[in-house]
Amino acid sequence: MGTLIFNLNMMKMMKYRLLFLYILGMTVAACNNDLPDELFVKRVVIAENGFQDLRLEYPEDGTVNTQITISISGTSVLSKDVEAQVKVCPDTLDDYNYERFVQDTMLYYTLLPEDCYTLENEGKVTIKKGDEYALLSVQFDLSRLDMFKDYVLPLEVSSVSDYEVGEPKYRKALFHLNILNNFSYVYTPSGAKVYNSGDNDDYTAWTTDLTLSTLNYNTCRMYAGGxxxxxTDRDKYVIQVTVNSDSTLSYTAMTPEINLMAEGDASQNRISISESPDLLVQNKSVITTTLKMNYSYTYTSPEGYPYHRRFEGTFTNDRTVFRDKDGNIREEW
Structure with missing residues (x-):
């Protein structure tokens, strides 16, 4: 008898549970049917907004293309084409410079000149029906740039054919041109020495990293060793370093009166690049760039006394890269 009562109670509990689940399911379904297709206002923005480092590899002819992603927000599928107008916004760069550097104008970024870039279709781009974004091509002519300046291209979505333009912080971007060639990196010294006279025993060990900045496809600039x-007088000692077709290095002084000249033979002034694959991770490797330098120049002390200075050493840069199936570098750090 007790077992029968227990079974009847269990059946009642099961009925109540099934009834509860049925009511819950109907409620959820009703709520879902009441939801609109679009939960947010659709707005057109620049996907990579804010301050962005735009990495550009300097090609032989100085012309390089990149793409900017223009996207539309929202939860529903785009039901029609939307045209967006992208334009340059110099005021945005002015505001950024002042907010970051205030009155230290020497640190201000320079607005990219109009003759150094071209926006595809004059900045007009169409996000097609059913898509979430479109790509705007930008072509740069790096050969026209003064490579001693730090350039930014400020862009914004200024208008759209439908929906809304995004808020300022999402529709605007400051693209900082980070221009590189095959050897414009920061190098670690090994056995580098600054000889302050003709005496080979009179030297100072040089332990400061060597920074090479891009000038063109095969030329960089740096400060002379030492x-x-x-x-304060560093600009007087800017040196151009050119990698020749035989991997030797040539030096040119920006200020001729420092009497810059290469020392030693070709083996002491050259570049070498090697790549070591990672044995555990596929498509991962380390690229090592080695510079050997030996040159001399006239250095003038703060007191105004000129003397012969020679700089010699080996410098290396290691960077880890990942390659795609075609062998192209897709990631670097």
């Missing part, structure tokens, strides 16, 4: 970036 000169620090904080020196």
């Amino acid at each position: 000169v620090y970036e904080t020196d």
Whole structure:
């Protein structure tokens, strides 16, 4: 008898549970039917908004193309084409410079000149029906740039054919041109020495990293060995370093009166690049760039005394890369 009562109670509980689940399911279905297709206002924005480093590899002819992603927000599928107009916004760069550097105008970024870039279709781009974004091509002519300046291209979505333009912080972007060639990196010194006279025993060990900045496809600039970036007269000792077709290095002084000249033979002034694959991770490798340098120049002390200075050393840069199936570098750090 007790077992029968227990079974009847269990059946009642099961009925109540099934009834509860049925009511819950109907409620959820009703709620879902009441939801609109679009939960948010659709707005057109620049996907990579804010301050962005735009990495550009300097090609032989100086012309390079990149693409900017223009996207539309929202939860529903785009039901029609939307045209967006992208334009340059110099005021945005002015505001950024002042907010970041205030009155230290020497640090201000430079607005990219109009003759150094071209926006595809004059900046007009169409996000097609059913898509979430479109790509705007931008072509740069790096050969026209003053490579001693730090350039930014400020862009914004200024108008759209339908829906809304995004809020300022999402529709605007400051693209900082990070221009590189095959050897414009920061190098670690090994056995580098600054000889302050003709005596080979009179030298100072050089332990400061060497920074090479791009000038064109095969030329970089740097400060002469023994000169620090904080020196007030550093611009007098800027050197152009060119990689020749035989991997030797040539030096040219921006200021001829420092009497810059290469020392030693070709083996002491050259570049070499090697790549070591990772044995555990597929398509991962380390690229090592090695510079051997030996040159001399006339250095003038703060007191105004000129003397012969020679700089010699080996410098290396290691960077980890990942390659795609075609062998192209797709990621680097």
